[in-house]
Amino acid sequence: MKIILRVGLFFMICSCAMMPNKPEKINGVSFVASRDSINDTHIKPLLNIHANYAAIMPFGFIRELSHPEIMFNTNRQWFGETKVGVKQYVESLKKHHISIMIKPQIWVRRGEFTGGIKMTSEADWKVLEVSYSQFILEYAKVAQEVKAEIFCVGTELETFIDNRPEYWKQLISEIRKVYKGKLTYAANWNEYDRTPFWEQLDYIGMDAYFPVSDEQTPTVEACRKGWLKHKPTIKAFSEKYNKPILFAEYGYRSVDFAGKEPWRSDRDMNALNLEAQTNTMQVLFEEFWDEPWFAGGFVWKWFHNHEKSGGLYDDRFTPQNKPVEALIQAQYSKY
Template sequence: MKLFKLLILISILSLQSCKTRSSKINGVSFVASRDAVNESHINPVVKVNANYAAIMPFGFIKNLEHPEIIHNTDRQWFGETKAGAEQYIDELRKKKIKIMIKPQIWVWRGEFTGFIEMTNEADWKILEDSYSKFILEYAELAHTVKAELFCIGTELEKFIENRPEYWFALIKKIRTKYKGELTYAANWDEFKRTPFWTDLDYIGVDAYFPVSDSKTPTVEESLEGWKIHKPVIYKMFQKHDKPVLFTEYGYRSVDYSGKTPWISDRSMNQVNLEAQTNTTQALFETFWEEDWFAGGFIWKWFHKHDKVGGKENFMFTPQNKPAEALLRKQYKITNE
């Protein structure tokens, strides 16, 4: 009898272990638009077997040295505002899609947010006050809508490097507003230096790692390219004992997609659907079965599914491309 009970217990633990390995955050980065959304815009998210969506309201800065963040104004697109974010979340919830709220900053002309850096103490204080107002407003929204996950910032390395004490204090303030799980979206070449992983729930990485110099990377070449980066990522998991989450991942459907995956320059416009599919497949094979890997949010997903992407599109979205079928298959395998 004791042996029978022991075998039952082992079976239960084994099933739980399998579930832990297979269950992932299978997310899409749901793009903020001019419009409200409805069921017709959410159904394609369901059909691709996503179980999470990142909702991304925006704040705006004039330039890299400007300390004030403008946000939640009537001059922004609806989806970039608090009201828009809440409306998107309401519609996604109707389809049982879980939510990460991921407020982001846009610098005029699209300059890289990681280079935001003030030149004097007075401006640093203004920036800190402005960022706190911005991020805490959305932390309160995350509490109100019961978002499963909240991202405290995206690719802000110089801000963090110069003002680490501010960020540690900010995390404490956020936790007084919102009781769910926290992450930060570090750039692929930044996450090793981010100082506050221990205070968060996930090590968040925008995973635009270079994996191949080939015009059309094969799956095998891309798998080989990941052998440089994967041990570094795993080491961070070991150091902080926090699961790794790809807060953004994806490749453009363009020649040399695996060489500099972070670049969105429209001068790179030679469509290569195979390159996108192969690099994405290699990423899935490298990470999605790892216990320490939590999942990720593909970059990026537009609400008007029937009007975006397609065989002539050279940008990131997988929509209406072979990469979408790959995504659907992968997400089905690793859903709960």
């Protein structure tokens, strides 16, 4: 009897050893700041989709694209956009073993694209540099305090970076002095190949709004063909720097032509199409999540009040309470 048990145990151990290791991926959500604190009720839907990471996004505000001063952590902001709110969100999420990326972002009045931030004088560039350093270093210290696993040094700031590359390299050195975790930058999909400081970071971060299909309802086949224009270049870029690719944001709206210009958030783009959102997302998962050079990503975007978010008549990015949520749940459960 003992011999039989030992033989059985031997084969069980061998079988386990022969099973492939389950790859570890960042299965993240971009957790939108709100007026309120969060609790277990708000976190349970993340656990239901098997999310293991959340991006927490405090905001700084600029009056216009040429204005050099950033306002942040004020009593006029929503709770989740401030230092106190960030800490409360992180502490609540970490209780449920959800890891954190802190991703401070700039909001330009009227929602203008942050990549267009550009000063009109050297004096204003200097003011912007001082102001941005204050903003980003303040939250780098918060990230260290709450033991956030990843810190994002900026999001879609291509013109700022193009014009002041040495400032950015020095800023990253300053961030390293106060924050000891992993660093990334969220480059826009058409910006990453000229970002000059990837050597200083741990992940090559991309906001993955790559155009993949011009079809009204993009088919899986069309989206897969569309990725052939981008994926080999992304892989080669990872190999060039020997760093993993992280989709700091990824996602599609539930509208017609969802794969044509996925970055668009125009309110007049409102022809509801849930299938378009599901097909584009399915192919993104199939093309990237199994790649060894791909770290994972953060779906754009996830609201704290799950029951009232998204839904079958919502045409925005959020996957909540739409067919694509089940797709994300199935995907995230694998890793």
